[in-house]
Amino acid sequence: MPSRTEIVPPVAPVRHTEKKLHGHTLIDDYAWLRDKEDPEVTAYLEAENAYCADVMEPTKALQKTLYDEMVSHIKETDVSVPFREGAFWYYSRTEQGAQYPIYCRKPISAGAEDQLPSDAVREEIILNINELARNESYMAVNALTVSDDGNLLAYSIDNKGFRQYTLQVKDLRTGQLLPEQVERVGSIVWAADNKTLFYTVEDEEQKRQFQFYRHTLAMPHAEDLLVFEETDERFNIGSGRTRDGKYIILESSSHTTTEEQFLAADDPLGEWKLIEPRQDDIEYYVDHRHGLFYIRTNDTGRNFRLVTAPVEAASRSNWKEVIPHRDATMLEEVDLFGPFYVACERTNGLQHMRVFTFEGVVESTAAPREITFPEPVYSAHPHINRLFDTHKFRYGYQSLVTPSSVYEYDVAAGESTLLKQLEVPGGFDRTQYKSERLFATAPDGTRVPVSIVYRKDIFKKGANPLYVYGYGSYGYSLPNNFSSNRLSLLDRGFVIAYAHIRGGGDLGKPWHDEGRLMKKLNTFTDFITVTEFLIANGYGDAQRVAIEGGSAGGLLMGAVNNMRPDLFRAVLSHVPFVDVMNTMLDTSLPLTVPEYEEWGDPNQAEAFEYMLSYSPYDNVEAKKYPAMLVKTSLYDSQVMYWEPAKYVAKLRARKTDSNILLFQTNMTAGHSGASGRYDYLNEIAMDYAFLLRELQPEG
Incomplete structure (x- = not known):
């Protein structure tokens, strides 16, 4: 038996394939890993999992310590703030030892409409996710909506992690499930008659919500009426009710364009009406009050304005400005x-x-x-x-x-x-910690916001391990949220930073525009700028820098890792989008065509050249890389497991250093990892143990 220091990582076989496009030859030696049904693929993923477990075995005690710490900071039995809807107060609660929430309600007492319900009022459990998850390795709830009269609950569940949800309807008076059951459902909306249900359905291959149906309770599913079908592959559809309940809104949306139709909620058999025909790069979003639609739109500027229009004449020619761009x-x-x-x-x-x-x-x-x-x-x-x-x-x-x-x-x-x-139990004292907002200046003069947090009594200028997190895509604004899990790193001296880089939405739509399509490189150079700025200003030890990102943030990790591997000691990469070229050239995959508006269409030569310049998988070289932990899930429907699998296989074959490269596949989950809250903490404990192993071996 080899000693633990002699553990040898698995080596994926090379099976040469190539693709020629725009004068380039794309070489892919690991395309065979795409075949999920191939026993050799399963064997390789399991071998990588075993190798990861062997390497991390010495940290098992540390992982248990970290897990116990994180649990100690959670009030395991807790209840959310109840909210009023119809004749009930609705809330969710958790119980110690239970993985999932329990959704409940209490009737509103006469004369006490503005008073939160007391413990004496009888509780009704409308959905216990722990019961749904019994005998399941994964469970997620998407839609959860109650009919206007409060009698029926429509909800959708996924027990694989592939984000493929099944619609079910529960009679809350009897607790019985109705025969209604529909596969691949997205949004669900009740009409005001308490018997008509509208829902969207996704296409099987591309996972694009593209059909909108009307269903009448007790009628066979086969008789459901197809109300609308979205034929443009860039667009997904979704539906909802205006807050006043008067109208049902059906929205078609791409990454940059929207179009909305409406129907009176009390007339489910009525005629759907279009507000304004879609126009490329124009978005609008609608709500209703007293006969007027209030419309948030970016028709005159990227950062949106607010307009109104009469319901009976809602087209753009009748829009009246309320808040200017x-x-x-x-x-x-x-x-x-x-x-x-x-x-x-x-x-x-x-x-x-x-x-x-x-x-x-x-x-x-x-x-x-x-x-x-x-x-x-x-x-x-x-x-x-x-x-x-x-x-x-x-x-x-x-x-x-x-x-x-x-x-x-x-x-x-x-x-x-x-x-x-x-x-936050377990002795949390917020006064021990300090947060700051800083700005790093990019080479082109752009000021990039940075949010940091650290424990004041442990901070020593230039001496602390530094952990930098980033995303920077889709116009998503990186939130400055609290996390009790984070205390395990802060209390060990880590400085934690969040880089609000271009490609996100932190400074509005223009911030997104400056980090997508033919400006995507700004996302990566901003992240490098932020890291260098933090080191230069004493917020971390230059020899102990860790970075993390997931999904499109995993693309960020792969790109900066290729560009500046010398800058980082350790990299955490979750479900990373790293095989940019092969994925974006395959229109049969989920998300590909809609994503052209974010990354570009590689069938166009200029976009191809630009995307190829940063695609992590295509730019792996024979050089030294930081220690890395790459994680994925077998049932991920957004970034297929084979992207990180191929990436790791190529890194193993090319990199010239002896730093550890770990790859772990969750064989029973999807894009977001484990669904149960305790299982999720075990995953975080492993991540933190990896960071401590690399940046602070003494733990």
């Missing part, structure tokens, strides 16, 4: 209510909420009030607000040092009340 402020969302609306905005990378009131049916002339937030680095967003006629607005707030909190804003008084802050 502003170059420096992104209008991210508008939450519309009977007496007021909230404009959720982002300026200089931080969220702001302005509250506008109405006088009758028109907007008040009074200046809007702003909900203020106390910290320099934070995340704020609307919470669950199901009531339309209310003077209260709920929002969530948290920061890198403040646990997740739910507030209720009284519009009349202009005051916020804390309803609940996540309890």
Whole structure:
């Protein structure tokens, strides 16, 4: 038996294939790993898992310690803040030892509509995910919606991780499941008659939500009416109700373009009407109040404006501006209510909420009030607000040092009340930690925001292990959220940084535009700039830098790892999108065609050349690389398992260093990893043990 230091990693066989395009030859020696049904593929994945387990075996005690620490910071038996909908208070709760939430409700007592339900009020469990997960290795719930009369629950579940959901309907009066069951369902919407259900269905290969059906309860599924089919492969469809419940909205959307239709919710057999025909690169999103549609749109500027239009004449020619487009402020969302609306905005990378009131049916002339937030680095967003006629607005707030909190804003008084802050047991003291907001200057002069957090009493300039996280794609704004799991690293002296790089949405739509298509390299150079800036300013030891990203953030990891492997000591890469060229040239795969608007179409020579310049798999070279832990899931429907498998195989064959390269495949999960909350903590414990093994061997 070899000693532990002599453990040999598996070597994937080379089976040469090549593809010629635009004067280039794409060589792929590991394309055979795509065949999930091939026993040799399974054997290779299992060999990699065994090798990873062997290498990490000495950290088992540390992993157990980390897991126990993370559990100690969770209030295992807890309950969410109840919200009102119809005649009930709805909430979820967790129980110690149970992997999944339990969804519940309580009837609203007469005369106590504004008072949270007491413990004395009888609880009704509407869905216990732990029961659904019995005998399953994976369980996820997507849609969860109750009919207007409160009698029927429509929900969808996935027991594989492939994000393929099955619709079911439960009679909440009897607890029985109805015969209704539909496969590959996305969004689910009740009509106001409590018997008509609209739902979207995905296509089997591309996993694109493309068909919209109407179903009447007790009628055979085969008789469901196809209301609409989206034929443009760039677009997915989804549906929902306006907050006042008056209309059902059907949305077709690509990454850059939208189109919406509407139907009166009390007339499910009626005629669907189009608001405004789609126009490339124009998005609009609709809600309704008192006969007017309120429409958030980027038709006159990338950062969106707010307009209104009468329901009976909703086309663009009738749009009336309410909030103008502003170059420096992104209008991210508008939450519309009977007496007021909230404009959720982002300026200089931080969220702001302005509250506008109405006088009758028109907007008040009074200046809007702003909900203020106390910290320099934070995340704020609307919470669950199901009531339309209310003077209260709920929002969530948290920061890198403040646990997740739910507030209720009284519009009349202009005051916020804390309803609940996540309890963090195990001796957490927020005053021990410090968060900062910094800016790193890129070579082209762009100032890139950076959020950092560390424990004050352990911080020593230039001496701490540094961990940098990034994403930078799809216009997604990297949140400054609280994580009790993170305490295990902070309490061991780590400085943790979040790089708000171009390609994300942190500074509005233009920030996204500057990091996609033919400007994608900005995403990678921004991340390198941030890391160098943090080291230069003493926020970490240059010899102990770890980085992490997942999915499109895994593309980031692969690209910067090829560009500057000398800068990093360790890399954590989750479900990484690293085989850019082969994936984007295969239109049979999920997401490929819609993704052209993010990455480019490699069938076009200029886009091909640019994408090839950064594709991680295609740019692996014979040189030294950092220590790496790459993780994937067999049932991932967004980044297929073979992308990281091929990437690791090629790295093993090419890299010239002796640093560890670990590859782990979760054989029973999908894109998000383990579904159970305790199983997920075990995954995080392994990640942290890897980081500590590389950056702080003493643990």
